Amino acid sequence: MESVQQLLDEKGHEVWSVHPDDSVFDAIKKMADKNIGSLVVLEDDQIVGIITERHYARHVILEGKSSPETPVRDIMVTQVVCARTDQTIEECMAVMTEKRIRHLPVVDQKRLIGLISIGDLVKSTIADQKFTIEQLIHYIRG
Numbered sequence: 001m002e003s004v005q006q007l008l009d010e011k012g013h014e015v016w017s018v019h020p021d022d023s024v025f026d027a028i029k030k031m032a033d034k035n036i037g038s039l040v041v042l043e044d045d046q047i048v049g050i051i052t053e054r055h056y057a058r059h060v061i062l063e064g065k066s067s068p069e070t071p072v073r074d075i076m077v078t079q080v081v082c083a084r085t086d087q088t089i090e091e092c093m094a095v096m097t098e099k100r101i102r103h104l105p106v107v108d109q110k111r112l113i114g115l116i117s118i119g120d121l122v123k124s125t126i127a128d129q130k131f132t133i134e135q136l137i138h139y140i141r142g
Contacts, residue, residue, distance in 0.1 A: 002088065002089050002124050002128060003085065003086060003087065003088055003089070004083050004084065004085050004086070004087050004088075004089070004092060004106055004114075004116060005085035005086065007089065007116060007120060007121075007124055008085070008106060008113065008114040008116070011114075011116075011120060012114075013113055013114045014114075015040055015105070015112060015113075015114060015115045016030060016031075016034050016036060016039050016040070017039055017040045017041065017042045017112075018030065018039045018040075018041055018042075018051065018072050019041070019042065019043060019072070020041050020043055020048055020049060020071065020072050020073035020076065021071050021072070021073065022071065022072050023067065023068050023069065023070065023071060023072070024051075024056060024060055024065075024067040024068075024070045024071070024072055024074075024075060025067040025068040025070075027039055027051050027056075027072050028053070028056055028067060031053060037052055037053050037102065037103070037117070038050055038051065038052040038053070038102070038103040038115070038117075039051050039052075040080075040105050040112060040115060041072055041073075041076045042112070045111075045112075047080055047082070047105055047107070047112055048076075048078065049072070049073070049076030049077055049078045049080060050076060050077050050080050050103065050105065051072050051075060051076045051077075052102070052103065055075045055076065055077065056075065059074070059075035060075060080105060081095060081099050081101060081104060082104060082105045082106065082107045083095070083104040083105070083106045083107075083116060084106070084107065084108070085106060085108050085113070089121050089124050089125060089128075090125075092104055092116065092121055093118075093121050093125070096118055096121070102117055102118045103115060103116070103117050103118075104116050104117075
């Protein structure tokens with residue numbers, strides 16, 4: 001099973017972030033511009049939260065707030081679940097399923113080095129299964 005480090009080596013380590021004092025409007029605009037569903041919230045290079053499109057829908061739109069006037073800190077999740085580089089894809093999928101989250105910042109020695117999504121994990125799992133199937137077919141055909 002592939003590790004988080006291997007996955008990051010393949011997909012890259014780029015992480016998009018916002019500051020907790022940035023407006024929700026700016027955060028949503030950045031997500032739209034980058035075609036992503038979440039942003040890590042950083043303050044002094046430390047993870048202080050995460051904001052997703054779901055947080056926007058539930059805590060701005062449904063509560064009748066104004067996104068240009070609402071700071072990210074008002075809607076971000078502060079209990080951020082992170083992954084380690086030595087964890088397997090399977091372990092991360094279990095965490096995401098249990099916690100009902102779709103994004104995991106990846107940390108190494110308390111430093112943010114990447115972000116993985118449920119889509120990244122599914123893609124990796126499918127690739128692993130495809131490889132296994134191809135190997136089995138090759139073995140059977142001998």
